[in-house]
Amino acid sequence: MTPPYDLDAEKRQAALKATEFVRDGMVVGLGTGTTSKHLILALGERVCAGLKIQAVPTSHDTAALARQSGIPLIESDNAWMIDVAIDGADQVDPALNLVKGGGGALLKEKIVAAAAKQFIVMVDHTKLVPGLGGSFPLPIEVVPFGWGSTARNIEQVSGGKAVLRERNGTVFQTEAGHVILDLHMPKIADPATLEIELNQIPGIVETGLFIGRTSMLIVGHAQGVDVTHAPKP
Numbered sequence: 001m002t003p004p005y006d007l008d009a010e011k012r013q014a015a016l017k018a019t020e021f022v023r024d025g026m027v028v029g030l031g032t033g034t035t036s037k038h039l040i041l042a043l044g045e046r047v048c049a050g051l052k053i054q055a056v057p058t059s060h061d062t063a064a065l066a067r068q069s070g071i072p073l074i075e076s077d078n079a080w081m082i083d084v085a086i087d088g089a090d091q092v093d094p095a096l097n098l099v100k101g102g103g104g105a106l107l108k109e110k111i112v113a114a115a116a117k118q119f120i121v122m123v124d125h126t127k128l129v130p131g132l133g134g135s136f137p138l139p140i141e142v143v144p145f146g147w148g149s150t151a152r153n154i155e156q157v158s159g160g161k162a163v164l165r166e167r168n169g170t171v172f173q174t175e176a177g178h179v180i181l182d183l184h185m186p187k188i189a190d191p192a193t194l195e196i197e198l199n200q201i202p203g204i205v206e207t208g209l210f211i212g213r214t215s216m217l218i219v220g221h222a223q224g225v226d227v228t229h230a231p232k233p
């Protein structure tokens with residue numbers, strides 16, 4: 001493959017492939033981001049053609065697009081039985097571990113992925129990395145109270161630099177009313193251990209590390225898609 005790449009086309013190809021794993025009667029977790037938008041539009045077309053599904057959205061934007069596309073949503077917070085959650089990612093390593101949260105939706109995304117029997121990840125080929133971290137900072141959702149102290153603790157544990165996320169000159173706020181610290185660090189040598197260590201810091205709500213959660217990876221590229229199934233545990 002040589003540049004220029006059509007990354008949006010790659011995302012769309014991956015999303016279209018992901019829709020093939022959605023069948024009548026399923027409850028589907030809908031991710032957030034540009035790749036998930038392609039998924040929602042394609043699923044909406046299938047729903048209009050008669051597919052019967054219900055969906056759990058991972059953000060207000062996703063909910064709005066799903067409604068516009070005719071996809072019935074489960075609005076309650078009851079214990080869902082999600083058959084498959086489908087979402088994008090910011091980085092994917094060879095073990096199918098992920099960094100997510102570039103759009104700030106990591107908390108709902110992780111709750112939905114954890115409630116799903118299957119978690120399908122769709123990406124363009126640039127999201128594949130030999131190791132997490134490095135080129136993309138790790139998003140960490142924290143409560144606003146004492147965020148500076150939380151950031152210092154994160155830096156001590158990780159050796160990285162935690163930067164408060166801003167958008168258009170103001171502090172970015174998540175849908176749950178938290179803030180995001182983007183942790184810049186070189187390659188994450190042991191993502192599973194880092195997740196455990198970060199989760200012990202008071203003030204951290206959730207990290208963008210998705211370790212051992214991916215069931216299937218769909219990568220879009222110029223010639224089509226590659227599908228990789230995670231090894232059975």
Ligand SMILES: O=C[C@H](O)[C@H](O)[C@H](O)COP(=O)(O)O
Pocket residue numbers: 031032033034035036087088089090100101102103104105106109
């Ligand atoms: O918070 C955002 C999500 O984790 C997205 O799934 C992730 O950032 C990938 O987004 P996109 O599909 O736009 O590349």
